[in-house]
Amino acid sequence: MSEVLVLVDHVDGEVKKVSYELLTAARRLGTPAAVVVGASGTASKIRESLGRFGAAKVYAVESDDAANFLVTPKVDALAALVPNASAVLVSATVEGKEVAGRLAARIGSGWLVDVVDVEADGTGVQSIFGGAFVVKAKVSKGTPVITVRPGGVEAEESTADAVLDESVSISVDAAKSARVTSREAVVGGDRPELTEASVVVSGGRGVGSADKFSVVEELADSLGAAVGASRAAVDSGYYPHQFQVGQTGKTVSPQLYVALGISGAIQHRAGMQTSKTIVAVNKDPEAPIFEIADFGVVGDLFNVAPQLKEEVAKRKG
Numbered sequence: 560m561s562e563v564l565v566l567v568d569h570v571d572g573e574v575k576k577v578s579y580e581l582l583t584a585a586r587r588l589g590t591p592a593a594v595v596v597g598a599s600g601t602a603s604k605i606r607e608s609l610g611r612f613g614a615a616k617v618y619a620v621e622s623d624d625a626a627n628f629l630v631t632p633k634v635d636a637l638a639a640l641v642p643n644a645s646a647v648l649v650s651a652t653v654e655g656k657e658v659a660g661r662l663a664a665r666i667g668s669g670w671l672v673d674v675v676d677v678e679a680d681g682t683g684v685q686s687i688f689g690g691a692f693v694v695k696a697k698v699s700k701g702t703p704v705i706t707v708r709p710g711g712v713e714a715e716e717s718t719a720d721a722v723l724d725e726s727v728s729i730s731v732d733a734a735k736s737a738r739v740t741s742r743e744a745v746v747g748g749d750r751p752e753l754t755e756a757s758v759v760v761s762g763g764r765g766v767g768s769a770d771k772f773s774v775v776e777e778l779a780d781s782l783g784a785a786v787g788a789s790r791a792a793v794d795s796g797y798y799p800h801q802f803q804v805g806q807t808g809k810t811v812s813p814q815l816y817v818a819l820g821i822s823g824a825i826q827h828r829a830g831m832q833t834s835k836t837i838v839a840v841n842k843d844p845e846a847p848i849f850e851i852a853d854f855g856v857v858g859d860l861f862n863v864a865p866q867l868k869e870e871v872a873k874r875k876g
């Protein structure tokens with residue numbers, strides 16, 4: 560079977576969950592080959608875990624340049640490997656989309672953006688207009704480049720050998736590339752990363768103030784969830800911008816999405832509509848969020864969220 564390249568999303572050798580989802584999707588199309596771009600020694604460190612999700616080969620693209628330039632080393636590496644591949648899968652993150660767009664332009668191929676599922680014949684499934692329509696599309700020119708939304712495909716293990724191949728070398732054109740000059744670790748709490756989390760609890764303008772946002776955080780913590788916010792909540796200063804979910808924020812696709820005091824505007828839905836189960840709490844029975852909710856509670860979030868938290872604690876024993 561032909562090779563399907565999967566660009567591994569990792570931070571200093573820590574593999575992001577979406578990479579396993581990409582490998583799962585790649586297995587439907589052919590033989591997954593993971594492409595690890597980074598510092599020396601990264602690929603051998605993560606080879607086994609990639610193999611657990613079906614990577615038959617791991618291409619190590621490792622050098623100081625690979626680790627210290629943004630985007631371009633990844634495009635160079637994929638472009639070098641594409642002649643032997645039948646498709647390229649990249650995560651639909653901000654960086655992933657930049658890599659995919661540049662790669663598609665460079666190799667003259669079509670690019671399927673933001674797909675939520677991939678079918679065995681290379682058809683990509685997209686959820687558009689805030690999830691109002693499902694579109695199926697197929698690349699008709701060149702090797703398909705497909706960016707897959709984190710959480711779109713469920714990662715499933717299927718052990719393969721993951722043979723390490725260190726034959727890929729790249730030479731970055733420093734004059735045309737952005738070099739990383741320093742690194743600062745993100746100060747995060749114990750909560751999972753928003754786009755990686757399997758449970759997300761988000762608060763909207765209905766929360767009313769920054770002080771009261773703890774009601775969202777407390778429910779999130781009881782569920783081991785990430786915290787999100789609507790744009791109105793962010794613009795009102797209730798919660799920092801990096802937690803915004805929606806068209807101009809992050810796209811999430813968790814197993815469970817809890818919306819507290821969020822009306823469900825189309826721009827918010829665009830970022831969470833593909834969540835597997837949606838629970839909405841809103842005091843307005845006509846709120847549009849109820850149109851897409853699997854479970855809805857008409858009520859005051861300050862009454863409902865603490866009760867949910869208590870019930871979760873009880874069930875956890």
Ligand SMILES: Cc1cc2nc3c(=O)[nH]c(=O)nc-3n(C[C@H](O)[C@H](O)[C@H](O)COP(=O)(O)OP(=O)(O)OC[C@H]3O[C@@H](n4cnc5c(N)ncnc54)[C@H](O)[C@@H]3O)c2cc1C
Nearest residue numbers: 763764765789790791805806807808820822826827842860
């Ligand atoms: C170009 C563009 C891009 C945008 N991008 C985004 C985006 O990325 N993400 C995003 O979220 N929005 C985005 N928006 C904004 C979007 O249109 C909405 O304005 C926004 O989503 C509304 O946020 P909200 O639901 O929190 O607030 P509101 O619409 O004000 O809704 C608040 C809800 O809380 C309920 N409520 C109030 N008090 C309580 C209570 N005590 N208990 C329970 N319920 C209560 C109300 O009934 C109401 O339904 C964008 C808009 C534009 C034009």
